[in-house]
Amino acid sequence: MPQRRSHVAPSAAQSELATALAALRADLDAPTEFSAEALAEAGAATGPTPGLDLRDIPFATLDPAGSMDLDQAFQLERSGSGYTVRYAIADVPSFVVPGGALDQAARARGETLYAADGTIPLHPAVLSEDRASLLPDQDRPALVWTFALDAAGSVTDTRLERALIRSRAKLDYVGVQADLDAGRDSPAALLPEIGRLRLEQEEQRGGASLNLPDEEVVRHDDGTYAIERRRPLPIEDWNAQLSLMTGMAAARLMLQAKVGVLRIMPQPDDAAFDTFRRQTAALGLPWTSGRYGDYLRRLDRDDPQTLSILTAAAALFRGAGYVAFDGELPAETTQAAIAAPYAHATAPLRRLVDRWSLTISLAVCSGAEIPEWVHSSLPQVPELMRLSAQRSTALSSRTLNLVETALLEPLVGETFDAAVIRRNGTRGTVQIAEPPVTASMALPDAAAAGSSLRVTLTAADVAKGQVAFAAV
Structure with a gap:
């Protein structure tokens, strides 16, 4: 189940x-x-x-x-x-x-x-x-x-x-x-x-x-x-x-x-495939050969790293x-x-x-x-x-x-465990473990996709649907 x-x-x-x-x-x-x-x-x-x-x-x-x-x-x-x-x-x-x-x-x-x-x-x-x-x-x-x-x-x-x-x-x-x-x-x-x-x-x-x-x-x-x-x-x-x-x-x-x-x-172009190969290598589960569909099928859905890889793979399905x-x-x-x-x-x-x-x-x-x-x-x-x-x-x-945002509003000022599921320059997307939310935020230099970090919720505006996190 x-x-x-x-x-x-x-x-x-x-x-x-x-x-x-x-x-x-x-x-x-x-x-x-x-x-x-x-x-x-x-x-x-x-x-x-x-x-x-x-x-x-x-x-x-x-x-x-x-x-x-x-x-x-x-x-x-x-x-x-x-x-x-x-x-x-x-x-x-x-x-x-x-x-x-x-x-x-x-x-x-x-x-x-x-x-x-x-x-x-x-x-x-x-x-x-x-x-x-x-x-x-x-x-x-x-x-x-x-x-x-x-x-x-x-x-x-x-x-x-x-x-x-x-x-x-x-x-x-x-x-x-x-x-x-x-x-x-x-x-x-x-x-x-x-x-x-x-x-x-x-x-x-x-x-x-x-x-x-x-x-x-x-x-x-x-x-x-x-x-x-x-x-x-x-x-x-x-x-x-x-x-x-x-x-x-x-x-x-x-x-x-x-x-x-x-x-x-x-079909994804060569640049998209090259980017995805680099991302999988950085996440410790490199795609080195074969078709990308076969690679995705072999992923262990219980492995925490898999979510980061699937998130990166979404770029291949655009x-x-x-x-x-x-x-x-x-x-x-x-x-x-x-x-x-x-x-x-x-x-x-x-x-x-x-x-x-x-x-x-x-x-x-x-x-x-x-x-x-x-x-x-x-x-x-x-x-x-x-x-x-x-x-x-x-x-x-x-x-x-x-x-x-409504889930998080009462928790402003608290600190959470998070996983980086995507990085793009100085910013990225993180997955909060509890409650289960994703958010965009500025990332420390060492926070690569697939890594873990602690983040503090600094603001939550329900009317606008906007939250802000900062790395601890």
Whole structure:
């Protein structure tokens, strides 16, 4: 099980924090309310009744506990020496009228934003948490991918169909991991086997995963806020492989049709690799040969130095974006960390671009014409997603800064143990052990990345989300 620590800001700082979080939401450049027209469209949308009935297949969903916007459902079975993987995706394209008020509202948002004091959804809850969500024991239209895998986990056949499904179980990561660890039966019983094979496929492709520990702001039922830090569960990595496999299949179909939108990321350049090699050497775990993905996979996640290395490696995973194409293939088609062409196509309730990827993929698989609305709107999608990613990043980082500051405000003047996880000139980023916060500060000359030091908290301003530390 992952290490999980939760730290709650003292009550004296909670009201100031709540005010700052509300101001952050108001300051965010994103619409927070839906128009009456968009709400009316969502309330009237019912979706189709597909001709293909797959309700006899025991699909299940797997998400964080409490999730209601359920985009994906899976069903896994053995097939000879290989496997059949069915992956159903919420049929959002059938609920949203292109060019309508709901479509325009979604384009203005780009993605669901997860704020500490509530979500700012891509679609109204009547769709994202009800009619289009793959909730258990409900008939739902879905776009169902069927993959044939051989004994090594390689995809040998793919098809995509619109179908009626009925999920049997709403699973969560912690519960499923506990069932698997205890040897209890689960709809996800084959997921470790298939997930590990797909991870081997990733390694053979030359892919790389960063897998930094999660740092989440949570809001408790009593209205207090806290920071939880944990390592992802193995089941999360295995489940992610189903989504990656689907995204690669969608990319292949769109490249085949020469129409689509890909998620791309450039290969790190020689300078980035040289910098990372020097950083790993300074941290005592040098990367001397082989692919960087293989090096990252070998790191001991229980070694304190690993966090510093993963933080340094984040520079190798920069530059991700989207590229749209229609009639001519783009110059760049690969997502370097995945080491293959890839598209976002598994979260249409929470991410705008997936609606285009799924619509195009379904048309290619069924031999139908790609709708005109796709062609006319496709060039706009990368910029819409870029803007939404900027908002999401700003919201996450500023929220974390605010909650960390609230945790620290009563501790001004106290001294803490810290580890340097990044250095850049005279300044760097340090990780405080307790409470679990990171901060930027001026560093002594001898404080290299990976080293330990004692620091004193000299100031904390909750309204601004700013703290100041000084080395002892």
